[in-house]
Amino acid sequence: MQKLAYSRYGPETVRLVDEWEAAIENMQRLSHEDKLIEANRFFNTRIQWAQDPDTWGRPDYWATPLETMGRGMADCEDFAIAKYITLILAGVDSSQLRITYVKAQLPSEGGPALTAHMVLAYYPSANADPLILDNLITEILPASQRSDLTPVYGFNSLGIWVGGARNPASREPESRLSRWRDLLRRAAEEGLG
Template sequence: MEQLALSRYNASTAATVASWRQLIDEIEVLADEQKVARVNTFFNRLIRWRQDRDIWQQEDYWATPLETMARRQGDCEDFAVAKYMTLLLAGVDVDKMRITYVRAQVGGPHSNISQAHMVLAYYSVSSADPLILDNIVSEIRPASRREDLKPVFGFNSKGLWVGAADSPATNDPGARLSRWRNLLQRMAADGLG
């Protein structure tokens, strides 16, 4: 991927990819919770949040981790996808993670204003209160301590869950999420397939 980063982007992107690969190598031997913390910190420090229309001149574009690292900017789903793929490469079981579309309450605890947002949820076991990896709130907290987030649906490469359901509504998330299907194809072209 470093060679791809160098040929497609530049030496700076190749160096970022090398740092990312080093992170993956370093954390492979750690416990999952330590991996989660290191990956969350890595991307929250590396990537600057910006809207898709400013980065990609599109209303909604799901970037591959390579694209996100090349631009060093992304929106919420770009953070969630990069963290998901990094943890997957570091050996975290796919069944323990869901990229989760939520409604995020903005404007304080008494506000009724919400906006669409994406986070990565990590489940130590399937029935656990998941840990939330977020680009807005950098501290990893259990979902029960994130009352500002209301889950709408979650997905990974094996399924799609509606709300906070324990079992998937479908085992083929790409059939319902064309952006996810497209992203998986582009990640495969980046060597992440």
């Protein structure tokens, strides 16, 4: 991945990719909870939040981890995707992770406002209260303690879940989410698939 990082983004990105790969190697020896902390911290401290039009010049783009590290900027989808892929590479089973589209209650001048947001949810067991990895609130908390978030749908490579459903509404996320399908294709081309 270093050659690709260098040719697309230059030496600074190669250093960040090296740090990422070392972090993933180190995470493989950690408990799942510590893996979550490390993945969350890695991206929340190294990547700056920015909207897609500022980063990519288009309204909505789902970036691979390499693209995120190359630009050094990401929106909430990119943070969730980077953490998802990092945790899978560190040995967390994809069935325990869901990239989750939520309505987030954010403070604003006229009072709290609902806005579209994406987080990564980790399920220690199938029916557990998931832990939420977020780029806005960096402390990892159970979903039951995140009253500011209302889940709309979650997905991973195995399916799509609507709201807080325990069973997937679809087991074909690539056919339902074109941005997810495109992201997986690009990640595979980068050697992550």
